[in-house]
Amino acid sequence: MTADFGSELDGQVAIVTGASSGIGSATAASLASRGASVVLAARRESELEDVAARIEDTDGEALVVPTDVTEDDDIDALVEAALDEYGRIDVLVNNAGLMPLAHIGEADRETLQTTIDVNLRGLITLTHAVVPTMLEQESGHIVNLSSVVGRFLQANSSHYNAAKAGVKMFGDSLRLDVAEEGIHVATIEPGAVDTELLDHIPDDEVRENVKEYVGTMDALAPEDIARTIAFVVTQPERVDINEVLIRPLDQVQP
Numbered sequence: 001m002t003a004d005f006g007s008e009l010d011g012q013v014a015i016v017t018g019a020s021s022g023i024g025s026a027t028a029a030s031l032a033s034r035g036a037s038v039v040l041a042a043r044r045e046s047e048l049e050d051v052a053a054r055i056e057d058t059d060g061e062a063l064v065v066p067t068d069v070t071e072d073d074d075i076d077a078l079v080e081a082a083l084d085e086y087g088r089i090d091v092l093v094n095n096a097g098l099m100p101l102a103h104i105g106e107a108d109r110e111t112l113q114t115t116i117d118v119n120l121r122g123l124i125t126l127t128h129a130v131v132p133t134m135l136e137q138e139s140g141h142i143v144n145l146s147s148v149v150g151r152f153l154q155a156n157s158s159h160y161n162a163a164k165a166g167v168k169m170f171g172d173s174l175r176l177d178v179a180e181e182g183i184h185v186a187t188i189e190p191g192a193v194d195t196e197l198l199d200h201i202p203d204d205e206v207r208e209n210v211k212e213y214v215g216t217m218d219a220l221a222p223e224d225i226a227r228t229i230a231f232v233v234t235q236p237e238r239v240d241i242n243e244v245l246i247r248p249l250d251q252v253q254p
């Protein structure tokens with residue numbers, strides 16, 4: 001079977017972090033269906049293998065590289081594996097994330113630090129590892145997953161909001177440094193998307209409250225964000241989509 005959407009990304013190579021589930025898995029499939037070779041990164045290898053198998057079933061090209069974005073060695077190994085296999089990196093989707101919401105008075109220190117480490121520090125470290133290749137190529141797309149809560153307030157979420165606001169500011173500042181070199185930087189700010197993200201909220205009460213709130217909406221599907229990311233990275237070279245805030249129609253706040 002040929003690519004569903006033509007071949008806008010033929011010959012391009014995309015690294016997608018957090019590709020083992022949700023938005024990352026849908027984005028990898030979407031980019032592969034447009035012709036990109038996708039490098040799938042996350043911690044759970046068997047889930048990554050399943051995603052790769054689905055991509056290969058539709059004649060797509062995928063490489064699995066088990067990666068913990070909080071480990072510098074894993075980040076270096078991921079970039080090296082992509083370059084060894086394909087020789088270039090055209091798209092980096094910094095999507096790996098977790099949202100262990102908690103009141104600051106109830107959260108343990110490890111939860112706060114992991115939130116920053118995965119959502120922000122890992123994203124910055126991987127970007128730092130990929131940018132030299134893009135500078136050499138004089139082209140590239142860096143797509144960072146922030147959130148509506150990178151812009152708007154949310155209770156029991158000060159650490160997560162801080163991480164996601166940091167993602168937005170990192171991307172906007174990075175653009176100043178790299179746009180002239182042909183590198184595009186976009187921040188995606190989704191509202192509620194139906195994924196396993198909420199299942200990993202450790203506090204039972206907070207998790208059930210958030211699930212109840214999200215249950216009042218017709219939440220976005222991961223494919224809605226994947227389609228948006230594909231749109232961002234398939235524009236004419238002169239076009240630079242800086243930021244996309246995308247929510248379910250019935251989510252007017254946050």
Ligand SMILES: NC(=O)c1ccc[n+]([C@@H]2O[C@H](COP(=O)([O-])OP(=O)(O)OC[C@H]3O[C@@H](n4cnc5c(N)ncnc54)[C@H](OP(=O)(O)O)[C@@H]3O)[C@@H](O)[C@H]2O)c1
Pocket residue numbers: 017018019020021022023024041042043044045047067068069070095096097098099118119145146147148189190191192193194195196197198222
């Ligand atoms: N769902 C929403 O409503 C929503 C809204 C706004 C923003 N977002 C953002 O969208 C992104 C994707 O989330 P999602 O909704 O698709 O949730 P998800 O299905 O839980 O996906 C999160 C992904 O991140 C990976 N991950 C977590 N820790 C990691 C680590 N240390 N190293 C590497 N990968 C790691 C997970 O894979 P492993 O466990 O296999 O490592 C998983 O593939 C996140 O950045 C999230 O903050 C989501």
